[in-house]
Amino acid sequence: MSQLTSISDVLFQKNGSEKTVSITKKKIENWVEDLFAWLFCKQGECSDVELFQQKEEALSLDLQLFLSQVGTPNKTLLADSFFNDLIEIHQDLLDDLNTILEFDPAAKSKDEVLLAYPGFFAIVVYRIANAIWNKGVAVLPRVISEYAHGKTGIDIHPGATIGKRFFIDHGTGIVIGETTNIGNDVKIYQGVTLGALSVSKDKAEEKRHPTIEDNVIIYANATILGGKTVIGKGSVIGGNVWITESIQAQTLVYHKSEIIVKSKNKFPEPINFSI
Amino acid sequence: MSQLTSISDVLFQKNGSEKTVSITKKKIENWVEDLFAWLFCKQGECSDVELFQQKEEALSLDLQLFLSQVGTPNKTLLADSFFNDLIEIHQDLLDDLNTILEFDPAAKSKDEVLLAYPGFFAIVVYRIANAIWNKGVAVLPRVISEYAHGKTGIDIHPGATIGKRFFIDHGTGIVIGETTNIGNDVKIYQGVTLGALSVSKDKAEEKRHPTIEDNVIIYANATILGGKTVIGKGSVIGGNVWITESIQAQTLVYHKSEIIVKSKNKFPEPINFSI
Amino acid sequence: MSQLTSISDVLFQKNGSEKTVSITKKKIENWVEDLFAWLFCKQGECSDVELFQQKEEALSLDLQLFLSQVGTPNKTLLADSFFNDLIEIHQDLLDDLNTILEFDPAAKSKDEVLLAYPGFFAIVVYRIANAIWNKGVAVLPRVISEYAHGKTGIDIHPGATIGKRFFIDHGTGIVIGETTNIGNDVKIYQGVTLGALSVSKDKAEEKRHPTIEDNVIIYANATILGGKTVIGKGSVIGGNVWITESIQAQTLVYHKSEIIVKSKNKFPEPINFSI
Numbered sequence: 001m002s003q004l005t006s007i008s009d010v011l012f013q014k015n016g017s018e019k020t021v022s023i024t025k026k027k028i029e030n031w032v033e034d035l036f037a038w039l040f041c042k043q044g045e046c047s048d049v050e051l052f053q054q055k056e057e058a059l060s061l062d063l064q065l066f067l068s069q070v071g072t073p074n075k076t077l078l079a080d081s082f083f084n085d086l087i088e089i090h091q092d093l094l095d096d097l098n099t100i101l102e103f104d105p106a107a108k109s110k111d112e113v114l115l116a117y118p119g120f121f122a123i124v125v126y127r128i129a130n131a132i133w134n135k136g137v138a139v140l141p142r143v144i145s146e147y148a149h150g151k152t153g154i155d156i157h158p159g160a161t162i163g164k165r166f167f168i169d170h171g172t173g174i175v176i177g178e179t180t181n182i183g184n185d186v187k188i189y190q191g192v193t194l195g196a197l198s199v200s201k202d203k204a205e206e207k208r209h210p211t212i213e214d215n216v217i218i219y220a221n222a223t224i225l226g227g228k229t230v231i232g233k234g235s236v237i238g239g240n241v242w243i244t245e246s247i248q249a250q251t252l253v254y255h256k257s258e259i260i261v262k263s264k265n266k267f268p269e270p271i272n273f274s275i
Numbered sequence: 276m277s278q279l280t281s282i283s284d285v286l287f288q289k290n291g292s293e294k295t296v297s298i299t300k301k302k303i304e305n306w307v308e309d310l311f312a313w314l315f316c317k318q319g320e321c322s323d324v325e326l327f328q329q330k331e332e333a334l335s336l337d338l339q340l341f342l343s344q345v346g347t348p349n350k351t352l353l354a355d356s357f358f359n360d361l362i363e364i365h366q367d368l369l370d371d372l373n374t375i376l377e378f379d380p381a382a383k384s385k386d387e388v389l390l391a392y393p394g395f396f397a398i399v400v401y402r403i404a405n406a407i408w409n410k411g412v413a414v415l416p417r418v419i420s421e422y423a424h425g426k427t428g429i430d431i432h433p434g435a436t437i438g439k440r441f442f443i444d445h446g447t448g449i450v451i452g453e454t455t456n457i458g459n460d461v462k463i464y465q466g467v468t469l470g471a472l473s474v475s476k477d478k479a480e481e482k483r484h485p486t487i488e489d490n491v492i493i494y495a496n497a498t499i500l501g502g503k504t505v506i507g508k509g510s511v512i513g514g515n516v517w518i519t520e521s522i523q524a525q526t527l528v529y530h531k532s533e534i535i536v537k538s539k540n541k542f543p544e545p546i547n548f549s550i
Numbered sequence: 551m552s553q554l555t556s557i558s559d560v561l562f563q564k565n566g567s568e569k570t571v572s573i574t575k576k577k578i579e580n581w582v583e584d585l586f587a588w589l590f591c592k593q594g595e596c597s598d599v600e601l602f603q604q605k606e607e608a609l610s611l612d613l614q615l616f617l618s619q620v621g622t623p624n625k626t627l628l629a630d631s632f633f634n635d636l637i638e639i640h641q642d643l644l645d646d647l648n649t650i651l652e653f654d655p656a657a658k659s660k661d662e663v664l665l666a667y668p669g670f671f672a673i674v675v676y677r678i679a680n681a682i683w684n685k686g687v688a689v690l691p692r693v694i695s696e697y698a699h700g701k702t703g704i705d706i707h708p709g710a711t712i713g714k715r716f717f718i719d720h721g722t723g724i725v726i727g728e729t730t731n732i733g734n735d736v737k738i739y740q741g742v743t744l745g746a747l748s749v750s751k752d753k754a755e756e757k758r759h760p761t762i763e764d765n766v767i768i769y770a771n772a773t774i775l776g777g778k779t780v781i782g783k784g785s786v787i788g789g790n791v792w793i794t795e796s797i798q799a800q801t802l803v804y805h806k807s808e809i810i811v812k813s814k815n816k817f818p819e820p821i822n823f824s825i
Contacts, residue, residue: 177656
């Protein structure tokens, strides 16, 4: 017992002087799920308008609690303003949903997209986190966006700006940085990174991530870097491409890799590996 | 209050006209975990055959509930048929498990594979979802497969066909599309995509994804695309390879990339980036 | 009913002869979260030293339960020894945390790193799992590390050795194998694999994974393989590089890929794909 006590003493003393935000991640994550369900009426909340309104009030009170926990003043005003934003966000999300339905041959129904499309879930969570981020709230938007990242492998910073009819399919490994600017009708596949070139902390206030104009398609595992990098309207970026400079509008960029095909008898170098 | 009410009114009206499937994802996800535990006797359910049977009945009743929620007729018959399938699936999964034990130097015991191998978990969930998919059930198999995707980063469409002794190790980023056909004794590493070339919705009924014949190994981050692409028996596909055409049997395909090694003093172009 | 019974009979008989470890993953996962919260005082446990000590005792008792479930002798001694280790681990983690704060332009506060950085979470869980692994405990460290893998997409084997001030940012797709040796002040980006070249089971006891010396940076999606592969001090490994041989100290290695830029009118080969 004396040993245990001394460990607690050491850690308690080390931690004691610092104040940390006291929020429950689990409660925020449940709030995100409930808000999603409420927005799209998934659990039958829409059967009765009064129940629907009560749910909204409960969601708003929870949000106000989180806002006060992260030290935001004017929590009631902010929460009202957020719920006001939801009218436009709801329409944007319906447009995102329809884009998936129109574009993906594997999508059979609206229900399937709502229930089983990680790309759609990530967009929903992004638009929610972004609205809260735009009100200058600390930490909370990042906890919300990280929840989607954990669930889907899609990491969209709440500070990014993303236009209408945004399409992500299988999204595992997608990273979209804080100062990224994405236009309308953009499609992004798994493993795409929209990142920064420089890492020095003093550039934290600059635009560090690329601009993607309207109607661009970026195929799997492409990497596009830099705050001054602009991918022009209507361009198509092939899989595995690595881009650090701007690309003109209506351009096709692809990666021509040399593939070597041999009889299996001669193994030229180690290509087989495991972990 | 009046403001809140008006927001609920707007969203309620927009959602109200549409009917959506009323299922609880959480309940389905718990069912998948319980079925997995029951199949492999992980929590001591196998200590007593009566408990084991009771658990089966509970699992069957839950399945019938889900089936009726997604609008499937003949739910009792379908559930019985699914549990019948489990005898063969159970044997297939034992074969999958033994393949991992035989092949992976890091695998120390059967327990470790059952408890801590995301690749095995993804295969278990795939074989369950695929059996339900093959009975023509809507939405449910996709909710089940998306659960494994969220947990493991491995995205196997329940419509894919996969043979015996399938091996996935670290699987983060694997995507296997709806009409993929995979033979026996195939091994796939992290980040591999078996995808479609064309995206137009009118090809939704065609075979859009590749065929992988017996004894093929596909190393990390390789991308193989197209419904007419066949990777012949016994071939080895190296890491990062991009393939859109068929490969003959017993072939070795690898990606010869030029690596430049320099003293660190001269930085030739931006290679350093963060997000 | 008779049909159901017969299925249970078949599976019961098949499973019955084998003994499996009887542990509850969920309980272990909650323990990891509680230990994390306790270590960094996130939920206000640090307001009172007595509460803090009580929490430590509860955490220790849970650990002893897990240890006995996986068949470890001397569970009390081992648990005491583990909590003793935590004093050093706690300091190492504070150093890891400060490295993220200093290095990542997007990191706004210590709270944000604690609550929303998957890379930091993965490092915390690794240092915990590694301490238990080093005491020769079976299965449990792997269940712990797989929990972090599932949540973050970052797969660090508890057997790996990792030095101080380790930095992972967006980490989706990172794989660090069992016998990897990583020095101090190393930074690793998303999708990096530190893997083994050979897969034969008889090499399970050899060093199969690379050594990364101090101050190395490895950019996104690089793959470094082999137990004899050493990346020398201060080297920089560019994105997408594939390395199977040692690299001298202070070296820059990058992948020069040919990028083809064309007007979009002429599509040269299929670059567009979906799943």
